[in-house]
Amino acid sequence: MQEVYSDNTELIHALKTGDPKAYTYLVNTYHHKLCVYAYNFTHDRSLSEDIVQNVFMRIWNKRENLKEDFVLISFLYKSVYNEFIDQYRSQKAVYPLEKKYIDALNAIVENEDEHSLERIIKLVKREIQNLPPKCKEIFLLSKEEGLTNIEIAEYKNLSIKSVEAHITKAYAILRNSLGENTNIYLFLMFG
Known part of the structure; x- marks a missing residue:
């Protein structure tokens, strides 16, 4: 049974403490939405999934730095966009x-x-x-x-x-x- 986090602060706190259930919840809840969002930029399903995966990995690797007052969904969307720009710039002048x-x-x-x-x-x-x-x-x-x-x-x-x-x-x-x-x-x- 999947853990449910009632609010943003609770989820961020669980992520900061390294709770793998919180990470699983984050991925299960937002992966598809973020891939669809990334696809609007890339028009490449595989690249979109790579971008989203990079964002999730970066969040997990830097979870201790998450601020509990972050609006997580906004942060995720902005991170996907920034990752797209980084990849776009690295692949093309x-x-x-x-x-x-x-x-x-x-x-x-x-x-x-x-x-x-x-x-x-x-x-x-x-x-x-x-x-x-x-x-x-x-x-x-x-x-x-x-x-x-x-x-x-x-x-x-x-x-x-x-x-x-x-x-x-x-x-x-x-x-x-x-x-x-x-x-x-x-x-x-x-x-």
Whole structure:
């Protein structure tokens, strides 16, 4: 039977004392949510799981340093995001435009709690689902699948100009509904 911790302070105290049941509870409770969150950045299930595992290992290894007034769930989400950024930077040179988006994302993560981030992700997904069907399909082929405009044109038997028009229309609709942070939100979702 799994241990249940009634509040944040109790769980952190149990973790600090090295209680393996507390660690098991932490992993069982948050692993899936954090993997889904990490996947929004990586679009790679294996990498997402690695990121989350690294966060859990770091928490266990540094458990004595946990402060009992931490809001653990916020700390977990922020740690996953920071681990993603660390891995992203180590695997790829950060170009100026990417740096601009990463800095903007850092500002959002610093100023928002996990519920706000989840809300932003849900909002973006909902707005994408509200795009006209053809526009949505082409936009997702470009952003989710990573296909080039030429590949989409060949796959959908369309002209390149038509593909470009659909993607431009999608951006215009999303910019209209999501506001000035549209590009940052899309970077958050699709990298």
